[in-house]
Amino acid sequence: MKKIILTLLIIGQILMAAQIDSIEVKGIRIPLIFEKDTRLPLVNTQIVFTDSGSITDTKIAGLARFSAKILNEGTKKLSSNGFADKLESRAIHISAHAGTETFVIESGSLNDEFSNSMKFLGELLKDPNYSEEALSKVKTMTVGELSKKENDFDYVASNELKKLLFPNTTLAQPSAGTPKSVESIKLDNVEEFIKNHLVLSRAIVVIGGDVNIEEVKKQLQKVLTILPKGTSAKVPHFDTNKKAELSILKRETQQAYVYFGSAYNMRVNDEDYYKARVATFILGTGGFGSRLMEEIRVKRGLAYSAYARVHVSKSSSYLSGYLQTKLESMQEAKETVSAVIDNFVKEGVTQEELDQTKKFLLGSEPLRVETMSQRLNRTFMDYYKGFPLNHSQIELQKIKKLKLKDLNTFIKSHKEILKQSFAIVTK
Numbered sequence: 001m002k003k004i005i006l007t008l009l010i011i012g013q014i015l016m017a018a019q020i021d022s023i024e025v026k027g028i029r030i031p032l033i034f035e036k037d038t039r040l041p042l043v044n045t046q047i048v049f050t051d052s053g054s055i056t057d058t059k060i061a062g063l064a065r066f067s068a069k070i071l072n073e074g075t076k077k078l079s080s081n082g083f084a085d086k087l088e089s090r091a092i093h094i095s096a097h098a099g100t101e102t103f104v105i106e107s108g109s110l111n112d113e114f115s116n117s118m119k120f121l122g123e124l125l126k127d128p129n130y131s132e133e134a135l136s137k138v139k140t141m142t143v144g145e146l147s148k149k150e151n152d153f154d155y156v157a158s159n160e161l162k163k164l165l166f167p168n169t170t171l172a173q174p175s176a177g178t179p180k181s182v183e184s185i186k187l188d189n190v191e192e193f194i195k196n197h198l199v200l201s202r203a204i205v206v207i208g209g210d211v212n213i214e215e216v217k218k219q220l221q222k223v224l225t226i227l228p229k230g231t232s233a234k235v236p237h238f239d240t241n242k243k244a245e246l247s248i249l250k251r252e253t254q255q256a257y258v259y260f261g262s263a264y265n266m267r268v269n270d271e272d273y274y275k276a277r278v279a280t281f282i283l284g285t286g287g288f289g290s291r292l293m294e295e296i297r298v299k300r301g302l303a304y305s306a307y308a309r310v311h312v313s314k315s316s317s318y319l320s321g322y323l324q325t326k327l328e329s330m331q332e333a334k335e336t337v338s339a340v341i342d343n344f345v346k347e348g349v350t351q352e353e354l355d356q357t358k359k360f361l362l363g364s365e366p367l368r369v370e371t372m373s374q375r376l377n378r379t380f381m382d383y384y385k386g387f388p389l390n391h392s393q394i395e396l397q398k399i400k401k402l403k404l405k406d407l408n409t410f411i412k413s414h415k416e417i418l419k420q421s422f423a424i425v426t427k
Helices: 002-015 063-071 079-088 111-126 132-147 153-165 178-181 187-197 215-225 274-283 293-300 327-347 351-363 372-385 393-401 404-413
Strands: 019-025 028-036 043-048 093-100 102-110 203-209 246-250 255-263 306-312 317-326 421-426
Touching: 019 079, 019 102, 019 215, 019 255, 028 215, 028 372, 043 111, 043 215, 043 372, 063 093, 063 132, 063 187, 079 111, 079 306, 093 111, 093 306, 093 421, 102 111, 111 215, 111 306, 132 187, 153 246, 153 317, 153 421, 178 215, 178 255, 187 203, 187 393, 203 215, 203 246, 203 317, 274 293, 274 351, 274 404, 293 317, 293 327, 317 327, 327 404, 351 393, 351 404
Parallel strands: 028 203, 246 421
Antiparallel strands: 019 028, 043 102, 043 203, 093 102, 255 317, 255 421, 306 317
16 A cells, blocks of 8 residues: 555656646747656657647548648758758657647757757748659558558458448548548648648647756747647547447458447546546456456457457547457357457456456556656646646546445446447458
8 A cells, every 4th residue: 555655646746747838829828738857858849739630531531641741741942851861960850640639740859959940840830841742752652551551451440440430420431541532632632731720729739858948938939930820629529329330341361350349428528537447447458357358368269369448539439449360260259249248337347356457557657657758648638638737646546446336337337338339350
């Protein structure tokens, strides 16, 4: 018990190093998440744009990620190689990537080069490489990557599951797009995307390292002034299909890829999320010892591994899992998954399972906040979801005090996970 308390105190001291401030640009107050860390002479900066990821690909699948790749082609004046050489000479890294709900531009450098990193970032935002050469290069690379993934049956099954869970929505399409959708992208599409989404009204700055916060504000002011005000937008939420669907795809494969999922009724800022975290750890996130692993691998030898996770974000909330098994074991594996989940909801968990999960989650917590990037990401996610700065500490205390009766009541209330959809790739 003393070790757990000491661990929580250490975590509290670490997390309190992060702070939330703001920068005002063109009359818009932009949130600033900052942590000073002098252990290494490094600075990492992220400008996160909300409601700007693949969730916005309503007309062309893959446009958000494609636009990020265009930004990674440097400036139009210097082109990809020229801009990269300029950064490399000062050991500066600048890159862009798009997630489901956010679009991120990231910069990393030595603290002595922080002002130069912001200068180059400004040049990139002023003069992106909107050229036919860059467009053709990114198209060729992306189509090549997507073509290879046609034989990645984990990728194929995962995408098929999303189609079952979120039919006729942007979540049902591959976030990287398809060869056909990528080929259809024009420079005008990229320019319009960046113009509408990389705006002050959607920006959140996340920065940490060996740098003074006043210097951070001074340098970021110059960069952010380049961006238009734009308009903010609320991330759309898509309800998960509540029907149990089945899709079997035939491919030339030596084993079956079984992906499954269901609705999971929970809001992104739900105070009971800590219970879902404990419950799904016992069901399928905890590796050896989890219900799925115990039944599917240990008792039946149907697969090397089997996992289940809960995904809760602003745009969706669902449970998903996967395993690979022999072709002849496909039906048994599918039935076992359904049986394990059915028993889990009806019977709940044991005191021993709860105690072991508490020990792991509380004991391993320092490993999840040992680096600056981990701490900044956690603070960002708490802020993004609408939680207070110390939410992670509060959640740990709730896990520590969680009673078996309350957890089982929570588990039994989520009967929606009994309606599992399956996407299976087999021969």
